Amino acid sequence: xxxxxxxxxxxxxxxxxxxxxxxxxxxxxxxxxxxxxxxxxxxxxxxxxxxxxxxxxxxxxxxxxxxxxxxxxxxxxxxxxxxxxxxxxxxxxxxxxxxxxxxxxxxxxxxxxxxxxxxxxxxxxxxxxxxxxxxxxxxxx
Amino acid sequence: xxxxxxxxxxxxxxxxxxxxxxxxxxxxxxxxxxxxxxxxxxxxxxxxxxxxxxxxxxxxxxxxxxxxxxxxxxxxxxxxxxxxxxxxxxxxxxxxxxxxxxxxxxxxxxxxxxxxxxxxxxxxxxxxxxxxxxxxxxxxxxxxxxxxxxxxxxxxxxxxxxxxxxxxxxxxxxxxxxxxxxxxxxxxxxxxxxxxxxxxxxxxxxxxxxxxxxxxxxxxxxxxxxxxxxx
Numbered sequence: 577x578x579x580x581x582x583x584x585x586x587x588x589x590x591x592x593x594x595x596x597x598x599x600x601x602x603x604x605x606x607x608x609x610x611x612x613x614x615x616x617x618x619x620x621x622x623x624x625x626x627x628x629x630x631x632x633x634x635x636x637x638x639x640x641x642x643x644x645x646x647x648x649x650x651x652x653x654x655x656x657x658x659x660x661x662x663x664x665x666x667x668x669x670x671x672x673x674x675x676x677x678x679x680x681x682x683x684x685x686x687x688x689x690x691x692x693x694x695x696x697x698x699x700x701x702x703x704x705x706x707x708x709x710x711x712x713x714x715x716x717x
Numbered sequence: 718x719x720x721x722x723x724x725x726x727x728x729x730x731x732x733x734x735x736x737x738x739x740x741x742x743x744x745x746x747x748x749x750x751x752x753x754x755x756x757x758x759x760x761x762x763x764x765x766x767x768x769x770x771x772x773x774x775x776x777x778x779x780x781x782x783x784x785x786x787x788x789x790x791x792x793x794x795x796x797x798x799x800x801x802x803x804x805x806x807x808x809x810x811x812x813x814x815x816x817x818x819x820x821x822x823x824x825x826x827x828x829x830x831x832x833x834x835x836x837x838x839x840x841x842x843x844x845x846x847x848x849x850x851x852x853x854x855x856x857x858x859x860x861x862x863x864x865x866x867x868x869x870x871x872x873x874x875x876x877x878x879x880x881x882x883x884x885x886x887x888x889x890x891x892x893x894x895x896x897x898x899x900x901x902x903x904x905x906x907x908x909x910x911x912x913x914x915x916x917x918x919x920x921x922x923x924x925x926x927x928x929x930x931x932x933x934x935x936x937x938x939x940x941x942x943x944x945x946x947x948x
Contacts, residue, residue, distance in 0.1 A: 618817040627816050628823075629858040671812040 608687025611680060615673055616688075624692045631668055632661040635692035644696070648704045649711035651681050677715045678705045756906075756914040756935055760885065779911040780883055784840070784870035787852040792838075792868055794911060801935050802836040803928070804905050805919060806877070806886050808843035809855045818902040818919040819859060825904075826867055828929055834936060837867035840880060844871045885916055904928060909939055 613622075619631045626633030634640070639661045640647065654672030658665055676684070682704045689696035708715070760777025784792050805822060807815040822837065829835040841847035847855075852869040861867045871877070881887070886903040902919035906928060915931050917924040 618814055619812060621820075627820050628860045630819075630855070631816050669810045669812065 604683075607680065608683035608685075609691075611676070611684045612687050612691075615684075619670075624688065624694075626661075629664060629666065632659065632664070632666045634688050635694060637661050637694075640689065640694065640696050645707060647685055648681055648699075648707040651684060652676065652708060653711050678708060681708070754934060755938065756931055759913040759916060776910075776912050779907055779913065780880070782872070782876065782880055784868075784872045784876075785849065786864055786868040786870045787849060787856045788864045789849050790864070792870060796868070797836055797838075797907070799909055800834055800836045801909060801932070801939065802838050802907050803932075804838040804840070804884055804907060805903065806840045806842050806881050806884075808841050809847045809851050810843070814902045814920055821919050821922065821925045822904065823859060823861075824925060825929055825932075826861070829932060830866070832936075833866075834939075835932060836865075839867070839869050840877050841869070841871050842877055842881065844874055844877060847871055885913065906931060906935065908935055 616634075620626055620634050621631075624634035624637075626635075632639065639659065643650075650670070652672055652674060655670040658667040660666075673681075679701050682699050682701045685704065686698045688694065689698055758776045779794070781794055786792050803822065803825060805818065807819060819839070822839070826837055841852065849871070852871060856864065856867065856869045861869075872880075884903070884905040884907075886905065887901045904917045904919045904925070905913050906915035906917070908914050914935055915928060917928045919925065
């Protein structure tokens with residue numbers, strides 16, 4: 577098969593597009609897990625187990641279902657004061673994550689909602705952005 | 718080839734084979750036996766003039782300290798007399814490495830809970846926030862009920878940061894990190910003579926395993942010393 581110059585350009589363009597798209601997906605692949613490891617695991621544990629009565633667990637936590645709508649803003653702004661998780665009282669300052677975008681918060685939330693046996697309802701970016709309006713507004717993707 | 722030359726060749730090659738097998742075994746054996754029974758002395762050595770005999774080589778010694786623990790009790794070097802202890806630096810509201818580090822130290826604590834010769838000492842690097850009630854609450858939440866086994870201690874800011882340097886743990890105020898303090902998660906193992914005998918990265922489970930292997934070695938060494946001095 578002999579390719580003319582135009583076909584070469586076309587083929588190259590298609591190849592480039594495919595590569596770029598793949599790159600895009602790889603970058604966001606497992607974003608939730610990656611963000612969890614970077615920002616959450618040192619306190620909440622690699623498997624969401626928490627730390628005794630100091631840091632509440634995320635795995636099997638009844639708090640996630642009970643306070644679903646406040647989770648996006650808690651991730652962005654942090655949390656202070658006493659909370660009860662699975663009947664145990666915790667009172668440790670949780671720092672916020674102001675630099676996270678709406679989609680990053682969504683991916684992080686969904687990682688927690690569906691890991692370590694958790695089967696909480698997943699979030700869409702739209703839902704998360706709507707909740708984030710209560711704490712400084714949407715930050716885009 | 719005659720039978721005798723064959724036998725000779727055979728015996729020579731057997732000897733070579735045996736020695737090549739034995740000698741490396743010998744050298745690794747002695748090296749590992751040495752490092753297994755005796756932990757190193759860490760820290761700067763200084764040549765200091767001894768009163769009678771000219772300059773003497775001194776091993777780095779943890780300076781004298783006076784701290785207050787979660788029960789409000791004063792603790793000093795004497796609190797650890799005749800004991801070995803593991804020490805680290807943390808603060809109660811630390812959002813970065815402390816929880817992971819303290820959960821690793823908790824593993825060590827739980828393993829040696831039954832051995833009164835092993836004590837633990839955690840210093841707060843945020844004495845302004847970590848009052849005695851805060852430290853007590855922290856210890857209880859971590860599941861440490863016996864304050865005489867694991868002290869959570871506070872002191873003047875400068876005292877703590879001076880001790881952090883002595884125990885070879887980096888700790889400093891840093892507004893750019895979360896929580897306001899930058900520090901490393903180093904655990905230091907200290908013997909009965911106030912010498913640092915091991916440093917471990919508290920964020921690395923494999924290093925914490927090493928610490929748990931080193932503690933019995935240090936205890937063995939101390940028991941051996943006790944026997945020679947009592948003889």
